[in-house]
Amino acid sequence: MKAYLSIFLFLSANIQANPLDEMFDAYQQSGVRTIDSEQGKSLWNEAFITEKSKDKERSCANCHGSDVTKKGEHLRTGKVIEPMAKSVNAKRYTNTKKIKKWFKRNCKWTLGRECSAQEQADILKYLITQ
Amino acid sequence: MKTIITTVVVFALLLTTSIIMGGNRYNHDEENEHEEHGYKTYSSHNLDVAVVNNANYAEECGSCHFAYQPGLLPEKSWVKIMGDLENHFDENAELDTDLQKELTQYLTQNSADKSDYKRSKRIMRALGRSDVPLRITETLYFVRKHDEIPYNIVKDSKEIGSFSNCTACHTQAEKASFNEHDVKIPGYGRWED
Numbered sequence: 001m002k003a004y005l006s007i008f009l010f011l012s013a014n015i016q017a018n019p020l021d022e023m024f025d026a027y028q029q030s031g032v033r034t035i036d037s038e039q040g041k042s043l044w045n046e047a048f049i050t051e052k053s054k055d056k057e058r059s060c061a062n063c064h065g066s067d068v069t070k071k072g073e074h075l076r077t078g079k080v081i082e083p084m085a086k087s088v089n090a091k092r093y094t095n096t097k098k099i100k101k102w103f104k105r106n107c108k109w110t111l112g113r114e115c116s117a118q119e120q121a122d123i124l125k126y127l128i129t130q
Numbered sequence: 131m132k133t134i135i136t137t138v139v140v141f142a143l144l145l146t147t148s149i150i151m152g153g154n155r156y157n158h159d160e161e162n163e164h165e166e167h168g169y170k171t172y173s174s175h176n177l178d179v180a181v182v183n184n185a186n187y188a189e190e191c192g193s194c195h196f197a198y199q200p201g202l203l204p205e206k207s208w209v210k211i212m213g214d215l216e217n218h219f220d221e222n223a224e225l226d227t228d229l230q231k232e233l234t235q236y237l238t239q240n241s242a243d244k245s246d247y248k249r250s251k252r253i254m255r256a257l258g259r260s261d262v263p264l265r266i267t268e269t270l271y272f273v274r275k276h277d278e279i280p281y282n283i284v285k286d287s288k289e290i291g292s293f294s295n296c297t298a299c300h301t302q303a304e305k306a307s308f309n310e311h312d313v314k315i316p317g318y319g320r321w322e323d
């Protein structure tokens with residue numbers, strides 16, 4: 001009985017450790033109630049002008065492309081960016097630390113501020129359902 | 131008598147050898163790329179710059195651009211670059227504090243002024259005492275080494291685009307080898323001075 005219990009605990013601990021579940025749990029704890037991938041998609045393609053962008057529009061799609069199942073290309077360095085869609089590049093969604101790091105950096109660059117929990121949740125939902 | 135002759139001969143041999151070796155060193159220090167291959171007396175340690183051997187550095191910095199070897203810039207430059215990652219050449223390259231500290235330490239401990247690798251030493255020699263270049267392409271050594279490459283070849287090429295894109299032409303750049311014999315310019319071919 002004890003053995004079964006520890007196996008159960010071990011498995012549930014592992015299920016909980018799924019990085020995407022962890023992300024969405026945290027968003028819910030921050031007060032996010034509904035998550036909408038369509039909203040995420042429109043944010044992905046929305047153009048922003050920030051203090052640092054020197055009147056040039058910036059969007060997620062600038063570098064990652066509008067079709068997230070395809071490779072993107074960095075606007076300035078030309079470096080190839082592997083696809084964002086989970087269906088073709090699931091590796092992207094295996095590490096919460098990395099997901100948070102890129103949200104922070106790229107939101108600041110693109111929108112000129114950090115993305116809210118709601119915005120992140122919508123975008124993440126959009127990307128993992130593509 | 132025999133011992134004296136032997137001593138003299140041995141001494142003369144030693145002297146000749148040291149002159150030849152000294153000559154090698156002189157040629158080696160000259161900026162003659164073709165000479166470099168002939169002298170096997172130099173260990174690979176004296177070639178180019180040290181390879182990147184920090185996995186976090188390779189991962190964090192290399193995910194956006196070529197992970198430039200720390201020995202390509204002096205300590206002061208790395209400190210300045212790592213101190214303003216939020217405005218990293220118009221990009222946001224923020225790291226969390228621990229990682230930022232770790233990578234700064236890696237870069238500064240292996241910077242050009244602390245390295246005895248060939249190109250690190252040459253980069254330092256060409257630098258003014260108060261120079262704190264933020265770009266490797268700004269260093270006098272770099273400028274001199276690339277001054278025969280027409281700007282348009284780089285700028286107009288979609289594959290190259292910028293002089294900071296080392297790997298576009300230096301096929302062995304990842305291995306820290308920037309030898310001109312390994313240079314292959316996209317749309318142009320091999321480059322020989």
